[in-house]
Amino acid sequence: MELYIVDEREGVTKAPEMEESWQLMLEQLAFACLEEVGYPLEDTEISLVLTNDEKIRRLNAEYRNIDQPTDVLSFAMEEGLDDEADFHFDDPTAGKVLGDIIISVETAERQAQEYGHSLEREMGFLFVHGMLHLLGYDHCDEEQRSRMRALEEKILRNQGLQREWT
Incomplete structure (x- = not known):
């Protein structure tokens, strides 16, 4: 499994040790998501x-017709699945490019403060949320939303990023 991270933010000073720890955390979360749903890692x-x-506002307007920023967008290579995780794991083309996740770090910072947890936890949540969308999960109705949220929290908890309730 390869995770490619591109930081498009301009004028932001990034500490190398933070970048390394985020890279490791996000790779671990990607592995956890793939393993949880049985998607091929190779x-x-x-x-x-x-x-x-x-930048995320522009993408949100272009692809979702919502002209405002959002926290995370996902663009799966395999769109139009009828049911969550409806991938064909025995298909030789499966296990290639899963898709793209775009996260607004500005929004993540605001949400972390609003929810009273770390930026690391918020970024982890947004990344897992995006990963599950790439894997075919959605939250169009309450049943789907509950199933997806439970899976998100399970993955985050198993990686030590559970929500801290105050």
Whole structure:
């Protein structure tokens, strides 16, 4: 499994040790998501773009017709699945490029503060949320939302990123 991270934020000073710890955390979360749903790990590629509110707003307007920033967008290579995790694991083309996840770090910072937890936890949550979308999960109705949220929290808890309730 390969996770490619591109940081498109301009004018942001990034500490190398933070970048390394985030890379490791996100790779571990990607592995955990893939293993949880039984998706092949070999030769799987995921790209993550870290951006700002303005860039994600433009993407949100273009692809979802919602002209405002959002926290995370996912673009799966295999769209139009009828049911969650409806991938054909025995298909020789499976396990290649899974898709792209775009996260607004600006929004993640605000949400972390609003929810009273670390930026690391918020970034982890947004990444897992995006990964599950790439894997065919959605939250269009309450049943799907509950199933997806339970899976998100299970993966995060198993990686030590559970929500701290105050």
